[in-house]
Amino acid sequence: MTAARDLGVARRGTDSVFNVSYNSAFPVHLDRVREDTPIAQRAVITHQPEAWPTGQYCRNDHWSWPCDLHRWGRTVLQSAGWPEAAIIALVRRAAAGELPWARS
Numbered sequence: 001m002t003a004a005r006d007l008g009v010a011r012r013g014t015d016s017v018f019n020v021s022y023n024s025a026f027p028v029h030l031d032r033v034r035e036d037t038p039i040a041q042r043a044v045i046t047h048q049p050e051a052w053p054t055g056q057y058c059r060n061d062h063w064s065w066p067c068d069l070h071r072w073g074r075t076v077l078q079s080a081g082w083p084e085a086a087i088i089a090l091v092r093r094a095a096a097g098e099l100p101w102a103r104s
């Protein structure tokens, strides 16, 4: 079986920032991506880039962006069947103040 950490984080288009092999301390468990989806949403939302003169860094943990937790969250969502457009929409809604974990 393919190791979960070998999942590629595919983002199609001209931006190749996510066209990297995902291999970090945060493995994606394919047998529980549905259960991990809420925390993956939170990871993608909270681990967003911030522009600095030296490049893009995660505004949460200050690692070079995309940081491991952003990649993990994105990979979990993709593995759960989320298209790229849905992930982008999630980030936009969060930026506008709608947070999935705050829904009642």
Ligand SMILES: [Zn+2]
Pocket (backbone or CB within 6 Å): 046, 047, 048, 058, 059, 060, 061, 062, 063, 067, 068, 069, 070
């Ligand atoms: Zn981060």
